Amino acid sequence: MMRFLPWAYLLVAFVFIYLPVGVLVLFSFQSGGLPVPPFNGPSLRWYETILSDPDLMGALRNSLIVALGSSAVAVTLGFLAAYGLARHILPGSALMRGLLIAPLTVSYLIVGLGLLIVLTRTGLGLSLWTAAIGHVVINLPLAFAIIYASMGAQQQNAERAARDLGASEMKVIVLITVPMLLPSIAAAFFLSVTLSWDEFIISFLLTRFDVTLPVEIWSLLRSGLSPQLNAIGSFVFLISVAVVLLLELVVFRRTRP
Structure with a gap:
């Protein structure tokens, strides 16, 4: 029993950390207009919306530059x-x-x-x-x-x-x-x-x-939650994960014996 306790603790910790991100990503594929259950999808409707939004893409570009x-x-x-x-x-x-x-x-x-x-x-x-x-x-x-x-x-x-x-x-x-x-x-x-x-x-x-993008997201939040916000949040999260994986593959792996 004691052997499984550390693994159980690790599982609970990961669920606690990543459950909000998982819910965010899941409802970014919601086809309906409200980011609440029941889940209707999957759909790329809101990703198409944010990628075609000049204000969001401009804020994303500004965030990258800064x-x-x-x-x-x-x-x-x-x-x-x-x-x-x-x-x-x-x-x-x-x-x-x-x-x-x-x-x-x-x-x-x-x-x-x-x-x-x-x-x-x-x-x-x-x-x-x-x-x-x-x-x-x-x-x-x-x-x-x-x-x-x-x-x-x-x-x-x-x-x-x-x-x-x-x-x-x-x-x-x-x-x-x-x-x-x-x-x-x-x-x-x-x-x-x-x-x-x-x-x-x-x-x-x-x-x-x-x-920048966080300021643009804040301005969107003033009109309430929407799947569009979930989509842009998921998009930013995927970029962050890609950067971490790139760092691991390109830099840290080379330094290991």
Whole structure:
């Protein structure tokens, strides 16, 4: 009996986590106008609706642009900060690490309001650019923490050996450090993309006309639930699963012995 208890617990945990997603996906194939039982389908009617909706497709494109662009900038800055603080002795380095990670403990609402005040005072109009700046602010601490935690003695010894053989600092970073830290860099990038993709508060505060997908979904929710929302939610979920599988197949599998 005790042998099956861990498996039962695991099954209950997976059902608890994935049951709402399963219901969402199931009723996205509902042919009727209400996303409630009994199930009438299957039908691709609502997927055709969202794929032909210019507002939803425009918001989806905006979310991809903001997520990929802001994540690339956040990971680049996070890597440079992690490399500088891990490989060089700087005065107040502990304080600098704390300040870099501190935004993780601050509510997105507070961060968004602060950015809104600063950006409007500087005369920048609200747009996808300002939303991307906000996403860099919230993803940079996470990228820094992931990459900094992976910078151990193994990489440092390889870097020293490369310098002893005459490699310049730039070559050491590009040819030694980055390849050895590639799994951590990729994990930081894809996690930043995922968080940016789902982020609502900062996107809502820092955009005006060109909105991201979560903001567009929120505007649709004000008119009530519909199978259209289930379809767009399922579509986003499938994209997220595809990204995770791609990360597993392309990056992590190569690093395994």
